[in-house]
Amino acid sequence: MDYFKWFEDLIECPHCEHKHRPTGSHEEDDGEWECASCEKPFDVLVEYTPTYSVSKPKNWAGDDV
Numbered sequence: 001m002d003y004f005k006w007f008e009d010l011i012e013c014p015h016c017e018h019k020h021r022p023t024g025s026h027e028e029d030d031g032e033w034e035c036a037s038c039e040k041p042f043d044v045l046v047e048y049t050p051t052y053s054v055s056k057p058k059n060w061a062g063d064d065v
């Protein structure tokens with residue numbers, strides 16, 4: 001995750017649009033929050049976009065092309 005993506009991932013209050021920084025922990029971020037600005041509750045559902053990382057197996061002995 002790069003620097004700019006991090007700031008796009010701030011949690012925005014649906015009542016007043018106040019931005020909250022997620023903890024980065026799924027268990028802590030998912031669920032009910034209370035807005036730090038308007039003090040109204042809102043629900044957060046943590047969603048992930050799958051990403052795929054590939055590498056050659058550690059025991060790979062074949063030729064690199």
Ligand SMILES: [Zn+2]
Pocket residue numbers: 013014015016017018035036037038039040
């Ligand atoms: Zn709010």
